[in-house]
């Protein structure tokens with residue numbers, strides 16, 4: 268290939284990586300543009316260069332980004348659960364992808380509910396999934412467009428060991444999504460006869476749920492606490508679970524037709540005051 272062709276290809280590659288990282292992590296693209304040549308100064312080996320750059324990226328997203336996000340009005344959710352704040356991501360990927368930012372009221376509401384849960388059911392930890400990006404209210408966070416304002420956070424259900432109801436376990440999916448508590452025969456499903464492109468059914472994946480069982484008591488207690496909290500604006504949960512778990516509340520809704528399913532997690536919306 269001639270020189271202009273090579274330059275063109277290199278530019279296209281840079282743009283593609285930048286756009287992909289930006290869509291996935293919001294600030295990953297710009298950080299990558301700034302740091303991508305640093306690794307080369309320390310080693311000629313590609314793997315070492317990548318490791319150095321990855322280390323710098325981690326350092327930036329764990330130290331600089333939270334400070335800047337706070338200036339813009341968003342805070343990071345806890346990364347490691349402690350006794351004081353029994354909240355953590357289901358996977359560290361949510362942190363690496365900068366998807367654990369919310370506005371302060373959403374964070375406080377979640378932490379207060381988690382503290383109450385762990386006081387009543389010792390050993391409980393609330394695992395969150397996608398929250399929001401660190402900056403800008405109108406920046407789309409794919410595939411959850413309703414998370415763009417930093418006022419929404421997805422939370423996994425609670426589980427227990429097959430033979431020990433007191434042994435708390437996090438949800439079976441390593442990323443929190445896709446292993447769900449699907450509708451049983453005869454349960455209420457308002458959109459059953461109207462297929463939606465956004466509603467995925469991974470029946471074959473359910474095999475990976477293994478032996479852990481949904482902890483109905485803990486999950487219901489946690490949901491009720493959130494619904495009773497005056498800061499909570501709305502919660503989304505699949506319609507059949509409202510009835511199965513016996514929860515009725517004006518803030519509890521089920522998603523409309525063209526939306527992702529909500530029987531593998533709940534969607535909490537806390538409007539910032």
Ligand SMILES: [Zn+2]
Nearest residue numbers: 411420421534
């Ligand atoms: Zn959500």
